[in-house]
Amino acid sequence: MTESFKYAGNKGKGGELHQPASDTHPTMTTAQGCPVSDDQNSLKVGTRGPGLLEDQVLREKLFHFDHERIPERVVHARGYGAHGYFETYESLEDLTSADIFQRKGEKTPVFARFSTVAGNKGSPDLARDVRGFAVKFYTQQGNWDLVGNNIPVFFIQDAMKFPDLIHSAKAEPDRGFPQAQTAHDNFWDFISLTPESMHMVMWAMSDRAIPRSLRFMEGFGVHTFKMINAQGAEKFVKFHWKPKGGVQSVVWNEALKLNGADPDFHRRDMWQAIGQGDYPEWELGVQVFDQEFADSFEFDVFDATKLIPEEQVPVKIIGRMVLDRVVDNFFAETEQVAFCTQNIVPGLDFTPDPLLQGRNFSYLDTQVKRLGGPNFTHIPVNAPKCPMRHFQQDGHMAMNNPKGRVNYEPNSWEGAEHNPRACPAHGFKSSSESMSGDKLRYRSETFADHYSQARQFYISQTDIEQAHMQNALVFELSKVEHLAIRERMVSHLLNIDQTFAKKVGKGLGLKTMPKAAEAAQKTRQDLPVSDALSMLKNPPNTFKGRKLGILLTDGADADLFADITLALKKEGANYEVVAPTVGGVTLSNDEFIPAQQVIDGGPSVLYDAVLVLVTKDGAKQLAKIPEAKDFVSDAHAHMKFIGHTAAAMPLIKAAGLIDKIDAGWLDLESTKPKSFVKQLRNLRFWQR
Ligand code: HDE
DSSP states (O other): OOTTOOOOGGGOTTOOOOOOSOTTSOOOBOTTOOBOSOSSSOOBSTTTOOBOTTOHHHHHHHHHHHTOOOOOOSSSOSEEEEEEEEEEOSOOTTTOOOGGGSSTTOEEEEEEEEEESSSOTTSOTTOSSOEEEEEEEEETTEEEEEEEESSSSOSOSSGGGHHHHHHHHSOOTTTOOOOSOOOSHHHHHHHHTOGGGHHHHHHHTSGGGSBSOGGGOOEEOOSOEEEEOTTOOEEEEEEEEEETTOOOBOOHHHHHHHHHHOTTHHHHHHHHHHHTTOOOEEEEEEEEEOHHHHHHSSSOTTOTTOOOOTTTSOOEEEEEEEEEEEOSOHIIIIITOOOOTTOOOTTEEOOOOHHHHHHHHHHHHHHHHHHTSGGGGGSTTTSOSSOOOOOOOOSTTOOOOOOSSOOSSSOOOOOSTTOOOOOTTTSOOOOOOOOOOOOOOOOOGGGOOOSHHHHHHHHTSOHHHHHHHHHHHHHHHHTOOOHHHHHHHHHHHHHHOHHHHHHHHHHTTOSSOOOOOOOSSOOOSOOOOOGGGOSTTSOOOOOTTOEEEEEEOTTOOHHHHHHHHHHHHHHTOEEEEEESSTTOEEOTTSOEEOOSEEGGGOOGGGSSEEEEEOOHHHHHHHTTOHHHHHHHHHHHHTTOOEEEOGGGHHHHHHTTOGGGOOTTEEETTTSOHHHHHHHHTTOOOTTO
């Protein structure tokens, strides 16, 4: 737990009740520092008004309020950020001269922001969407921003298409809906006319797009970058973040319900985990390869719709990121943070990837608009933590103008203190590639295969994951009004996998299957299964950082409650008590247990597994409450483990589940609390 933040249950930081002004409170002032005598009543003529224009205290208060909003990000508007550090595992001096990778064990401060892409700032966390995964490293040689996603490829190959992609995904312009959803005509119209998007679409239709927690997502730099060592030797790299807690998602029906039950599910989860000292952690890895590999690889390494399977180039782990501090102020930090792909440091470089080249323009450009001028680097969350010396000056809100008389270069003024010079030996140098060619608007033939890796992703998934992708496509395309668009999508799926396409076609009730879409290149059937692409083939085997929802009633078995909560603590897991009233319950030994949720407010979708710990009378009472029945039936439908005792039977019966009890239902009279928690490490009972 950090010094400045003590987690206080649902109250959070500063949850104290309002105190009237007293000696213990400092005097409130205006923004100009003038002490305020009354902050609740405007200045009026007489007791009932009218108000007076001269009331500078009212006018200043309203003026500032009127200007509180800044434009939200045009994409990735909804996000959540936290501070932490990056620890370098070993020196990478052979590979790169980047200062951050020179010294084993060195810690570099970071700020990370995770986001959805399409929805606005107030949209729910569990939208089916790609998640942004942006990290700012405050290195000793300047800020390095690794602005990635939780999916290793992208929808398009050229930045020229980005505004179209985003316009199509966002709310349709005439009607202003749907919000934070791709399940509408415009999106699928664009996608079905954009075959290069097919690989990414397969990822977006997988459960990767509905993560259980921001803490349980992978992150990817997507593009190929370069690392350059002190001798000038270059290698290509792709960046990967691997969550220590494993990769985990929710199921779609759960996501739909979570958006209603807790639209802030992801940010609350991050806030609580950090507050409780369960710091989210990822390892940073790189796939390193040279020009020779790039030339021999099946696809163009500058094509952002392709990945390099880990089986072909293994991920070398080079450090870890720990997020250990929530922000002091959401607006100042999470809203105002400005990530930019052009922020790199000596020892790293860009590649010609046409998506990356466009991004390097777009981020800075959008930030000038969003943050109101060129001086957003003066905002603490954006300011480098190493010395900055340059002759940039003035502009809106300039706070750090350089000191002294000299503000130009070259100059002949003596005195080094405020008079920097460029340094050819240590300054950033672009890699010295020789390039030539005609001026063209052109898409390289090496970018032409749009289906092979989409197929490889599909065949690498388990049956359950494949079924979820199929259901996701049926869901999304069923919201599309125009049959022609649905059919066009299925025509692409035929190029990926025939059986898959037929299942989706059937799910959509297509009378006849369309012909396969024309393809610039035939789909390769020879790409092997890559197990690293599946989530379920790589389970975390832990319940650490997860949450059990315990449905409790008065008189419930106190020993069992104590044993289970102890076993959870040992696992590093959490629990919440859900009770008939938020007033809490009294256990069999008269111990009082406060509740975090009342039944109607704590549905089982909030938890990774549930436990029904009740008396028979309690279960009979619960059997009359629809939300209590939903609690168990949803947990069952979402393949969750359900702990219970014989006393819970009246509720289970009322929920219509009595003949559905399977091995995912764990009877606490025969299962020891320790083995119960051990079972929970499987996270879901998929066999159901
Ligand atoms: Fe972004 N993207 N993007 N993007 N992106 C923005 O910058 C853009 C792309 C990503 O938490 C914007 O400051 C273009 C790929 C993240 O603040 C904007 C293209 C990847 C974030 C922008 C892409 C990303 C953004 C909006 C195609 C994964 C949120 C606000 C050429 C590798 C960062 C802003 C945060 C944000 C442009 C494609 C990741 C408009 C033109 C590929 C994580 O500049």
